Amino acid sequence: MxxxxxxxxxxxFSAGPSMLPLAVxxxxxxxxxxxxxxxxxxxxxxxxxxxxxxxxxxxxxxxRSLLAIPDNYAVLFLxxxxxxxxxxxxxxxxxxxxGQPLKSATYVDTGVWAKKAADEAAKYVKxxxxxxxxxxxxxxxxxxxxxxxxxxxxxxxxxxxxxxxAWSTIPATGEIPLVADASSCLLSGPLDVRQFGVIxxxxxxxxxxxxxxxxxxRKDLIGRAPSWTPxxxxxxxxxxxxxxxxxxxxxxxxxxxxxxxxxxxQGGLEAMARLNREKAAVLYQCLExxxxxxxxxxxxxxxxxxxxFVVNDNFAEKRTEIERRFLSxxxxxxxxxxxxxxxxxxxxxxxxxAMPLEGVAALTTFINQFEGSY
Amino acid sequence: MxxxxxxxxxxxFSAGPSMLPLAVxxxxxxxxxxxxxxxxxxxxxxxxxxxxxxxxxxxxxxxRSLLAIPDNYAVLFLxxxxxxxxxxxxxxxxxxxxGQPLKSATYVDTGVWAKKAADEAAKYVKxxxxxxxxxxxxxxxxxxxxxxxxxxxxxxxxxxxxxxxAWSTIPATGEIPLVADASSCLLSGPLDVRQFGVIxxxxxxxxxxxxxxxxxxRKDLIGRAPSWTPxxxxxxxxxxxxxxxxxxxxxxxxxxxxxxxxxxxQGGLEAMARLNREKAAVLYQCLExxxxxxxxxxxxxxxxxxxxFVVNDNFAEKRTEIERRFLSxxxxxxxxxxxxxxxxxxxxxxxxxAMPLEGVAALTTFINQFEGSY
Numbered sequence: 214m215x216x217x218x219x220x221x222x223x224x225x226f227s228a229g230p231s232m233l234p235l236a237v238x239x240x241x242x243x244x245x246x247x248x249x250x251x252x253x254x255x256x257x258x259x260x261x262x263x264x265x266x267x268x269x270x271x272x273x274x275x276x277r278s279l280l281a282i283p284d285n286y287a288v289l290f291l292x293x294x295x296x297x298x299x300x301x302x303x304x305x306x307x308x309x310x311x312g313q314p315l316k317s318a319t320y321v322d323t324g325v326w327a328k329k330a331a332d333e334a335a336k337y338v339k340x341x342x343x344x345x346x347x348x349x350x351x352x353x354x355x356x357x358x359x360x361x362x363x364x365x366x367x368x369x370x371x372x373x374x375x376x377x378x379a380w381s382t383i384p385a386t387g388e389i390p391l392v393a394d395a396s397s398c399l400l401s402g403p404l405d406v407r408q409f410g411v412i413x414x415x416x417x418x419x420x421x422x423x424x425x426x427x428x429x430x431r432k433d434l435i436g437r438a439p440s441w442t443p444x445x446x447x448x449x450x451x452x453x454x455x456x457x458x459x460x461x462x463x464x465x466x467x468x469x470x471x472x473x474x475x476x477x478x479q480g481g482l483e484a485m486a487r488l489n490r491e492k493a494a495v496l497y498q499c500l501e502x503x504x505x506x507x508x509x510x511x512x513x514x515x516x517x518x519x520x521x522f523v524v525n526d527n528f529a530e531k532r533t534e535i536e537r538r539f540l541s542x543x544x545x546x547x548x549x550x551x552x553x554x555x556x557x558x559x560x561x562x563x564x565x566x567a568m569p570l571e572g573v574a575a576l577t578t579f580i581n582q583f584e585g586s587y
Numbered sequence: 588m589x590x591x592x593x594x595x596x597x598x599x600f601s602a603g604p605s606m607l608p609l610a611v612x613x614x615x616x617x618x619x620x621x622x623x624x625x626x627x628x629x630x631x632x633x634x635x636x637x638x639x640x641x642x643x644x645x646x647x648x649x650x651r652s653l654l655a656i657p658d659n660y661a662v663l664f665l666x667x668x669x670x671x672x673x674x675x676x677x678x679x680x681x682x683x684x685x686g687q688p689l690k691s692a693t694y695v696d697t698g699v700w701a702k703k704a705a706d707e708a709a710k711y712v713k714x715x716x717x718x719x720x721x722x723x724x725x726x727x728x729x730x731x732x733x734x735x736x737x738x739x740x741x742x743x744x745x746x747x748x749x750x751x752x753a754w755s756t757i758p759a760t761g762e763i764p765l766v767a768d769a770s771s772c773l774l775s776g777p778l779d780v781r782q783f784g785v786i787x788x789x790x791x792x793x794x795x796x797x798x799x800x801x802x803x804x805r806k807d808l809i810g811r812a813p814s815w816t817p818x819x820x821x822x823x824x825x826x827x828x829x830x831x832x833x834x835x836x837x838x839x840x841x842x843x844x845x846x847x848x849x850x851x852x853q854g855g856l857e858a859m860a861r862l863n864r865e866k867a868a869v870l871y872q873c874l875e876x877x878x879x880x881x882x883x884x885x886x887x888x889x890x891x892x893x894x895x896f897v898v899n900d901n902f903a904e905k906r907t908e909i910e911r912r913f914l915s916x917x918x919x920x921x922x923x924x925x926x927x928x929x930x931x932x933x934x935x936x937x938x939x940x941a942m943p944l945e946g947v948a949a950l951t952t953f954i955n956q957f958e959g960s961y
Contacts (some may be wrong), residue, residue: 223626227633230837238620238628245616246609252597252921255614255687256796256842259601259924292666292798293819296833300817311685336815417834422630424666424798424836443674443820445667459670460791463604463797464838468630547626550633 224572227550228374228519229397230417232567236478237471246469253291255467256478260460269456275473279482282429283407289428289448290456290466295326295396298413298426301446302392303334306411307365307437315339316365319358319389323380323487324351324373325556330394331368350557351376353511356382366390366410372398374418375554377508377561379516383408390434397518398428400476401566402486410434418518419566421469424462476566485537485566492564492573493517499577504582506560525557528587536560539583548576595608598946602748602893603771604791610852611845622841629841634834642841643830649847653856656780656803663802663822664830664840669700669770672787672800675820676766677708680785681739682813689713690739693732693763697754698725698747698865699930704768705742712739724931725750727885731758740764740784746772746890748792749928751935752883753890757782764808771892773801776860777942778817784808784955792892793940795843850940859940866938866947867891873951879909879958880934895927895935902961910934913957922950 225232246256253262258265275290275422282288307316318338320331322345331340334471341359351373360367367386370508374397383405384391390410399414406412411430417423428448434447444450450458476485497515500508507521508515524532536552539560553559564573599606610842622629625638632639647662656662665671681690692712694705696719705714715731734741741760746753748771757779758765764784771787780786785804791816802822810823818824824832850859871889874882880896882889898906910926913934917925927933938947 221621221624221626225627225631225633227631227636230633230834232629232631233628235620238630242616244610245619250595252595252923253599254607256612257599257601257604257606259599259604260797260855262924292671292836293666294666294833297666297817297819300819304817334819348708376716383946415834422838423634423834424839442705443678445671445674446817460604460669460789460797462666463834464796465798465836473901525843540827549626550636554636571930575655 214226223549224568224575225549226562226564226568226576228418228554228561228563229415229422229565231550231565232561233422233468234472234521234567236473237468237475240471240567241468256464258463259416260457260463263364265463266469268463269461270506272466272470272473276427276429277471279400279476280404280406280429280472285432285434286406287430287432287452289429289451290461291426291451292424293427294423294463295359295394295413295415296329297446298394299333300336301329301448301503302366302368302411302413303337304442304446305438305448306390306392306434307338308437309337310439311441314510317341317361317363318366319343319361319370319430320368321345321355321357322347323354323370323378323553324376326374326394326396327368327370330370334368350509351378352509354378354380354514360386360389362389363430364389366392368392368394372396372518374519374563375521375557377510377516377519377521378514379518381513390431397563399519400482400485401489403482416465416469418563421472425465425469427476435561488570489517489564490568492568492570493520495570495577496520496564496574499580503580505579505582505587509559518565519561519563521553521557531587535587542583543579546575546579548579563584595939597921597923598835598942598949599923600868600936600942602792602928602935602937602952603789604797604940605798605924605937605939606661608849608941610847611849614845615842616696616810629840630828632837634837639837639923642837642844643835646840646844646847649844649851650801650803653847653850654778654780659806661781661804661806661809663804663825664835665800665802665825666798666836668800669768669787669789670845672768672821673704674711674953675822676740676742676785676787677711678816678820679812679822680764680766681712681807682811682816683711684813684856685815691715691735691737692740692742693717693738694742695719695729696721697728697744697752699928700751700768700770701742701744704744708742709848720752724883725752725823726883728754730887734763736762736763737775738763740766742766742768744768746770746892748893748937749895749931751884751890751893751895752888753892755887764805771937771939772890774856775863775892776823776858777856779894780885790839790843792937795846796839799839799843834862862944863891863938866942866944867894868937869947870894870936873954877954877958880954883933886954892939895931895933897933905961909961913946916957917950917953920949920953923955
């Protein structure tokens with residue numbers, strides 16, 4: 214635990230929502246009854262009042278500055294999570310009017326979320342899954358197929374939260390807009406936005422609290438939604454209204470602005486990338502040297518954000534007991550949410566931006582001690 | 588201002604987001620780094636972890652208890668505001684498969700939001716607007732038409748935030764499910780849920796911070812969504828997954844639970860109704876006696892939540908100057924967000940549950956002083 218006795222804080226390895234920087238929580242707490250001398254909590258501010266307009270505009274400005282987002286991209290703050298983007302994206306980029314033929318799109322299948330995105334899109338678009346790593350339980354990133362000239366877009370999941378893989382090279386898709394679900398890696402390091410037509414991300418990993426979804430979209434891709442699109446699902450409306458078409462998730466946007474300021478204070482995305490590489494190196498090295506555990510993921514495709522690990526085959530008989538004891542004793546030591554995703558089991562440490570190096574060090578120390586008992 | 592010098596707090600008359608009880612903000616602030624001894628902020632909790640499951644289950648339990656919601660109704664915590672319900676509702680209750688004939692529904696037109704709901708529903712359903720108060724700028728509630736036997740549902744807006752009217756008698760619609768947008772009045776007093784098929788409300792008036800939408804729906808109305816419905820827009824999925832289909836707006840739900848506990852501590856919905864009637868009586872009486880201002884709304888249909896007022900006709904020449912000076916001097920006195928909605932102009936005081944009687948008294952004192960200068 215961090216500062217046990219004064220303020221009990223745990224190291225939270227959840228895949229999301231997950232840790233926020235302590236400085237962000239302290240600032241949010243200090244302002245909770247009156248933000249910036251306004252006499253109101255941000256939770257109480259009218260979204261049309263100058264006080265909140267300043268917050269949402271600042272948040273967009275910080276995003277643009279951190280990621281060097283060009284002017285021909287819009288930055289939207291929406292609701293519904295990446296899951297709602299699984300529908301909005303195909304409807305807006307490639308949806309058809311009734312009776313019209315379906316357009317097509319390529320999806321690369323790198324895991325549960327990539328597959329869910331494709332399954333949902335299949336309601337609206339002819340889906341082509343032209344590469345998959347399902348044959349080896351998604352433990353690698355497949356070679357990306359070339360873009361098909363008649364595709365409306367080409368969809369990848371940049372970082373696969375459940376299986377712990379990440380694209381290290383962004384596929385070149387030429388004229389076909391590349392779309393990325395970046396929920397679990399956005400702002401973990403620099404990213405060249407110009408390689409993408411659309412980037413979307415739920416906030417609850419690196420960006421802030423759950424309830425807000427960020428969409429970065431090239432403006433020429435906006436305005437293609439068919440007439441039957443629910444109004445809240447139309448990118449053109451949200452762009453025109455600057456994410457204030459209706460009441461936005463004000464508090465989530467505000468806390469996100471504090472997170473963005475914190476990232477800048479740490480040295481920006483280059484500094485984040487350095488820290489994240491260091492944290493991941495420490496953890497993967499510990500697993501390499503472990504008798505008890507191993508990473509199931511191919512080395513070159515390992516995620517810096519989500520690190521699954523499984524009990525080694527020579528301890529297979531005791532796997533259930535080892536996992537249960539590990540989770541229970543880790544929690545007692547203030548290291549929480551280390552279970553793997555319910556669909557795959559095993560163990561997993563998610564180490565987003567806000568997880569300090571000390572948290573990873575505490576985990577590796579714990580792993581070493583734990584395996585001493587076997 | 589409240590407690591100026593110690594902690595500057597304003598009386599915020601915004602139509603939403605608006606004031607939260609000070610005790611709620613204090614509790615949320617005290618727990619912001621560690622909620623209930625968990626070592627985590629609620630913003631950091633995994634939505635699948637026991638800590639958060641307890642919070643969302645408690646929130647539902649408090650809702651059910653306060654409103655005496657019967658077991659054959661589901662309580663869902665969704666995203667996207669009432670605006671997303673404008674689409675979800677018709678799609679889920681009356682949406683058609685491609686090529687099938689459209690079903691029909693009755694909408695009563697009592698203002699901008701009721702009209703917007705009907706316009707959006709018209710994408711999916713044959714809309715019948717069979718009563719409207721547009722002829723008198725929506726300053727009254729029209730007599731409700733009888734339900735049509737072939738309607739899929741019958742839609743009203745229970746409290747009209749912009750014009751300040753409210754239904755005092757709930758229309759009897761027999762077998763046809765009555766659907767109510769209750770965004771600006773839910774939990775302001777007792778409501779017999781059994782009169783409705785569906786009640787929906789954005790949180791940011793009486794319930795909590797923006798980012799969560801509550802849907803109370805009779806279970807037999809769930810499960811009718813057509814195959815093309817975006818998965819996040821399907822009531823059946825959200826009911827089956829207990830509002831945890833994907834990451835919910837955890838913080839908004841948590842603060843809502845604190846608001847519900849606060850309402851119970853005040854004496855429940857009967858006590859809220861008494862307080863709201865008293866606050867509204869004080870303000871309407873002040874307007875009755877005012878030389879400068881008047882309520883534009885018919886007496887029997889006046890809202891207890893939103894009180895618009897306009898400059899009297901005999902001061903019409905000075906209207907713009909009076910309104911500008913009023914808003915500016917009120918803000919200086921710590922009474923903020925008193926402008927009418929941008930579509931109708933004038934002035935408006937929204938006095939939701941969390942606005943104390945002292946805030947209304949401060950406003951009437953200010954009105955009396957202000958009109959002394961004319």
